[in-house]
Amino acid sequence: GLFHDVGFSLHAGEIVGLTGLVGSRRTEVVRAIFGADRLSAGRVFVDGREVAVSSPRDAIAHGVGLLTEDRKNQGLVLGMSVRENITLANLGELVRGIFVKGGEERRVAEDFVRELQIKTPSVEQAVQLLSGGTQQKVVLARWLFTNAGILMFDEPTRGVDVGAKTEIFRLMNALLERGAAVLMVSSELPEVIGMCDRILVMHEGRIAGEVSGESATQEQIMALATGTAPASAA
Numbered sequence: 001g002l003f004h005d006v007g008f009s010l011h012a013g014e015i016v017g018l019t020g021l022v023g024s025r026r027t028e029v030v031r032a033i034f035g036a037d038r039l040s041a042g043r044v045f046v047d048g049r050e051v052a053v054s055s056p057r058d059a060i061a062h063g064v065g066l067l068t069e070d071r072k073n074q075g076l077v078l079g080m081s082v083r084e085n086i087t088l089a090n091l092g093e094l095v096r097g098i099f100v101k102g103g104e105e106r107r108v109a110e111d112f113v114r115e116l117q118i119k120t121p122s123v124e125q126a127v128q129l130l131s132g133g134t135q136q137k138v139v140l141a142r143w144l145f146t147n148a149g150i151l152m153f154d155e156p157t158r159g160v161d162v163g164a165k166t167e168i169f170r171l172m173n174a175l176l177e178r179g180a181a182v183l184m185v186s187s188e189l190p191e192v193i194g195m196c197d198r199i200l201v202m203h204e205g206r207i208a209g210e211v212s213g214e215s216a217t218q219e220q221i222m223a224l225a226t227g228t229a230p231a232s233a234a
Contacts, residue, residue, distance in 0.1 A: 010181040017192040020202030034066040065143035078128035083109035112141035133164030
């Protein structure tokens with residue numbers, strides 16, 4: 001397989017970083033957990049129970065959400081409104097028979113717009129007219145609407161400005177307060193060190209070591225990422 005020896009755990013209210021150099025297979029790991037890529041071996045457990053995840057639909061059913069750096073292809077329907085994008089993934093919650101209660105759907109969307117401070121003139125605004133950072137929040141609102149308890153962010157701050165970064169970190173902390181578990185895949189070491197309780201460092205498809213977010217240094221992480229640190233030092 002592309003990776004091996006990548007066993008790790010995530011706990012509610014905790015943010016864990018997953019980092020490594022380009023080619024270390026970080027993204028492949030989260031895609032496999034999300035069911036976007038097939039796992040040839042390995043098992044996924046949620047709340048202590050093994051779950052079968054062979055597609056993103058399975059992952060969503062088990063409360064797992066993935067926000068990728070590729071905002072255009074991560075499920076936003078650009079021509080649709082903010083409201084439709086937020087409630088699409090979990091319309092079952094709102095559907096009674098074959099009719100969606102328009103008022104209820106709109107109210108849910110407006111609650112998220114307020115809570116996440118989504119900058120949009122209205123919930124009927126087309127998502128394609130919003131900034132990248134704001135689109136990211138719409139995707140996050142959708143995951144919160146599906147009641148995802150495990151949220152994985154793949155390079156969440158790549159290509160966004162400082163203001164949007166601050167906002168993304170604020171949202172991550174808000175998720176932790178809701179009792180979610182957050183996995184943050186990032187190559188931005190200062191951000192990983194600043195945000196994470198624990199940091200998993202990958203090297204050539206395996207986890208080379210784990211370091212504490214409080215005491216981690218960039219040098220320590222780079223030594224693991226480049227394979228120059230003994231694994232026992234982690």
